[in-house]
Amino acid sequence: MDPQDDLSRMLGQVLGDRAQPHVLSPVKVRSVATEVADRLMTAVAIGEYLPGERLPGERELASILDVSRATVREAIGRLQAVGIVEIRRGRTGGAYVRASWTEATASAVRRTLVPRWAELEQLFDLYSLVEGMVAATAAARRTDSDLSAIKIGLDAYATAGSLREEQLADRAFHAAIVTATHNPKIRTLSQEVLTRVALGFPVEPYGDDDREGYERALREHRALYEAIGDGDTARARTLAEGHFAITSEIMRGMLERSLSGSPDS
Template identity: 30%
Template structure:
């Protein structure tokens, strides 16, 4: 797997605990798929690399991949260019009914508050501790990728930007919890339309956020992130009302 791909998966892939190896490995690879860290049609890391990063046997990993294949989330291809590939996600159907079904499974307010705490904390940590040259390049690259992104790819690239910030905070625990809560938020966002005006506003906030982080202004970084999270929460509440 190339270095950029490794960076994208760093916030999610981590060694699992021995007692729940299968379940935790399944959870992590599901997060990779749900968060769009590997795009539709993209290939997951090779089995050997996945097994090493998760610290599970390849037998256990193949059981995990079999479950994902049975659920129609990935497909296995043989040959020189084979591997395990993410299948195109079906668009949510059912409109408001689908949204209601999804929100019935989660405490929306708790999810949004927890997301804000993690995001604001990550932004403040990145600004306060500072980033090295490689980390600055990663953050700027993630921001640049969201600019002029097609609507069909915007949410995935937006997610990658936020995950990058969480991972650069220096706290693996924060990054792991953020990946989980972001997956839940994305399930809700997938049920509402992408609004161009909202995306333009989000991009202005993204730029201000990254600049505050790179300037080492922790207070400004936290405040911009707080406003950004509040905007997403307001949008969701508007559609849920």
């Protein structure tokens, strides 16, 4: 048996898979395509997929969400109909995000997040604790090569010229920190919890083009790099736990927007 299967089964027990449905459960509702479309619209709203970015292909989405490709195709068609994606043909074709929020988004976000919210709050807490452990372990074990890789991600984030560049640099920065733990099981654990937080998609929510949020994240990235470089495990843990609270803030903000009843929601 694959050891990663053991880890996934253990996480399932810890996270209560056998007691109640969770965000990674196979989609089992009256209209599966509606559930998939809602989850995709929510993923776009919270910045997992940004305007101009190509969504994963049909086969990949079907595997992620444990549904048929025909269901994914129908769901993508619904996103196209409400203006969230456009379908491009040709060698680089696929479904590309046009807008992060449309008139159809608020109801989709409510249907996706409200029933899951109590569990998501627990997952946010778990995610911060896990990433605190990742940062502390990286501070204890990092090599000069690890620090160089983390610095590359930090510098790329500091000089990013677009939201997409920021997102890619953010991923590279945090991936380098996970690598610095020198434990593949920790990487698996981190990715597993992220996937559960992110509604089944293995990407970090990123939110809107918010300069204040970007400046905050940049300050926290720099502080985290310094703590890891100094081998300060306690400070690295504390910084990472606070930094990954940004994820919960993004998702809470999107839920509040969907419930606000404001004209742009």
